[in-house]
Amino acid sequence: MQLLEEKIAQCGMILPGDVLKVDSFLNHQIDISLYQAMGQEFARRFAGRPINKILTIEASGIGLACITAQYFHNAPVVFAKKNKSSNVGSDFYTAQVASYTHGVTYDILVSKSYLAPGDHVLIIDDFLANGKAVQGLKAILEFAGATLEGVGIAVEKGFQPGGQDLRRAGIPLESLAIVEHMDADTGEIVFRH
Amino acid sequence: MQLLEEKIAQCGMILPGDVLKVDSFLNHQIDISLYQAMGQEFARRFAGRPINKILTIEASGIGLACITAQYFHNAPVVFAKKNKSSNVGSDFYTAQVASYTHGVTYDILVSKSYLAPGDHVLIIDDFLANGKAVQGLKAILEFAGATLEGVGIAVEKGFQPGGQDLRRAGIPLESLAIVEHMDADTGEIVFRH
Numbered sequence: 001m002q003l004l005e006e007k008i009a010q011c012g013m014i015l016p017g018d019v020l021k022v023d024s025f026l027n028h029q030i031d032i033s034l035y036q037a038m039g040q041e042f043a044r045r046f047a048g049r050p051i052n053k054i055l056t057i058e059a060s061g062i063g064l065a066c067i068t069a070q071y072f073h074n075a076p077v078v079f080a081k082k083n084k085s086s087n088v089g090s091d092f093y094t095a096q097v098a099s100y101t102h103g104v105t106y107d108i109l110v111s112k113s114y115l116a117p118g119d120h121v122l123i124i125d126d127f128l129a130n131g132k133a134v135q136g137l138k139a140i141l142e143f144a145g146a147t148l149e150g151v152g153i154a155v156e157k158g159f160q161p162g163g164q165d166l167r168r169a170g171i172p173l174e175s176l177a178i179v180e181h182m183d184a185d186t187g188e189i190v191f192r193h
Numbered sequence: 194m195q196l197l198e199e200k201i202a203q204c205g206m207i208l209p210g211d212v213l214k215v216d217s218f219l220n221h222q223i224d225i226s227l228y229q230a231m232g233q234e235f236a237r238r239f240a241g242r243p244i245n246k247i248l249t250i251e252a253s254g255i256g257l258a259c260i261t262a263q264y265f266h267n268a269p270v271v272f273a274k275k276n277k278s279s280n281v282g283s284d285f286y287t288a289q290v291a292s293y294t295h296g297v298t299y300d301i302l303v304s305k306s307y308l309a310p311g312d313h314v315l316i317i318d319d320f321l322a323n324g325k326a327v328q329g330l331k332a333i334l335e336f337a338g339a340t341l342e343g344v345g346i347a348v349e350k351g352f353q354p355g356g357q358d359l360r361r362a363g364i365p366l367e368s369l370a371i372v373e374h375m376d377a378d379t380g381e382i383v384f385r386h
Contacts, residue, residue: 028274029307030259032267059251063270066223066256067263074225077256081221114222 001041001176004154005191007034008177014184018157026154027060027126032067038176039068042124042152045174049149051075051122053115055141057108057133058082064154065124072122078115080108080137093143095136108136110144117145128153128175131162138171150174158192194234194369197347198384200227201370207377211350219347220253220319225260231369232261235317235345238367242342244268244315246308248334250301250326251275257347258317265315271308273301273330286336288329301329303337310338321346321368324355331364343367351385 013021025031051072056065057080065077083094083106092109099106115121123137134151141148148171156163156175166173178192206214218224244265249258250273258270276287276299285302292299308314316330327344334341341364349356349368359366371385 023304024306028271028304030262030270030272032259032262032270035259036263036267058253059255059272059274062252062255063259063272066225066228066259069223069225070229070260074229077223077225078221079223079252079256081252111216111221113217 001038003034003037004177007031008155008179009189012189014182014187014189016184018160018182020155020157020179020182020189022155030063035064035067038064038154039071041176042068042122042174043071046072046122046150046152046172049122049172050120051149053078053119053121053146054124055080055110055115055121055137056124057137060127061125064126068122068124068152075122076114078110080110080140083107083109093140095139095143097132097136098130099132108133108140110140112144115141115144115146119144119146120149121146122149123151124153125151126154128156128162128166128173129160131160131165134162134166152176155179194231196227196230197370200224201348201372201384202382205382207375207380207382209377211353211375213348213350213372213375213382215348223256228257228260231257231347232264234369235261235315235367236264239265239315239343239345239365242315242365243313244342246271246312246314246339247317248273248303248308248314248330249317250330253320254318257319261315261317261345268315269307271303273303273333276300276302286333288332288336290325290329291323292325301326301333303333305337308334308337308339312337312339313342314339315342316344317346318344319347321349321355321359321366322353324353324358327355327359345369348372 150172153175158178180192181190343365346368349371351371373385374383
C-alpha cells in the first residue's frame with residue numbers, strides 16, 4: 001500500500017536490534033486518516049469473505065481494528081487482553097505468547113462470551129514479526145471453534161519468519177507494507193512488492 | 194446519553210466491589226455503532242472548542258478515542274502507555290497513576306514528540322471513577338504546556354469522587370452516562386440526569 005510505505009519511508013526510524021519505530025503515526029500517536037485508508041484497503045483485500053467479527057490484541061492493535069471495523073459493516077471488535085497472572089478462571093480462552101520485542105512470555109485471554117463457532121473472524125494487528133501474537137490469537141479461535149477468515153497487518157517485517165509461517169499454513173495474510181530489508185546505519189528501508 | 198444508558202441497563206453487570214462490567218460492548222468486545230454515536234455526542238458537547246488532538250490511555254480508551262477523533266476533523270490520537278519499569282529516559286513526559294481496580298501504582302508516559310504548547314487537547318477515556326488516570330493525563334499536558342480543552346468519558350461512577358474533583362477544578366467534563374447508584378443484589382442501576 002503506497003500511502004503507508006511513503007509514510008514509513010518519511011517518518012519511520014530504524015533503531016538497533018531491527019526495531020522499526022513508527023510511533024509518530026501508527027502506534028503511539030495515530031494518524032486517523034491513514035488508519036481509515038488502511039481500513040478501506042483491508043476491506044478491499046478481504047472482500048467477499050463472510051467476516052462478522054474482528055479480533056485484535058491490546059494495546060496498539062485496538063485503534064486500527066476499530067477504524068477498520070467500520071468498513072466491515074461495523075462488525076464488533078474483540079481485543080485479547082494481556083495478562084500477567086496465570087489464574088484467570090474458566091471463563092476465558094487463553095494462549096501463551098512469547099514477545100520478541102520485550103523478551104518475555106505472557107498469556108493472552110478472550111472471554112468465552114465473545115467468540116463462538118458461528119463467528120468468521122478477521123485478525124488485525126499493527127505489526128507482524130515472528131508472528132507469535134497472531135499464532136496465539138489463531139489458537140484462541142480454534143479453542144472457540146470460530147473460523148479464521150484472514151489476517152490483516154499494517155507492517156510486516158519480511159525478514160522475520162511470522163509472515164512466511166502463516167502463508168505456508170494457507171492462511172490468507174494481507175500486510176499493507178512488507179519491509180524486506182532495513183539498515184540502521186544508512187536509514188534505508190526496502191519494501192517487498 | 195440515552196442510547197448508552199439503555200445499553201448499560203440492558204447488558205451491564207454489577208459485580209461485588211462496585212465493579213460495573215460492560216465488557217460485552219464497551220471494553221473487551223466493542224460495539225462500533227455505539228462508539229460512533231458516542232463520538233458524535235462528544236463532538237456535539239465540545240463544539241466550538243479548538244481541539245486539535247485527542248489524548249487517551251491504553252488499553253481500553255484507544256478504540257473510543259480513535260472513533261471519536263473522526264468527528265473532530267480526524268485529529269491525531271495520542272495514547273499514554275502504562276509502564277512497569279521506572280527507567281524510561283528523558284524522552285517522555287511521565288506521571289504516576291494509582292489504579293483503583295487493580296490496587297497498584299504505575300507510571301504513564303507520553304513521548305515529548307507528540308505533545309506541544311500549541312496543542313488543544315481533549316482527553317477521552319472509557320471509565321471515570323477516582324479520576325487518577327485523568328489526573329495523570331492532565332499532569333502530562335501541564336508538563337507539555339498544552340491546553341486541556343475538556344475531558345470526555347463514556348461511563349462515570351458518580352458515587353466515586355473523580356468527576357466531582359474535576360468539575361470543582363473547573364475542567365469541562367462530559368460523561369455520557371453517570372451512574373448515581375448501583376446495587377449488586379438487585380441489579381438496579383440509577384443514572385444521574
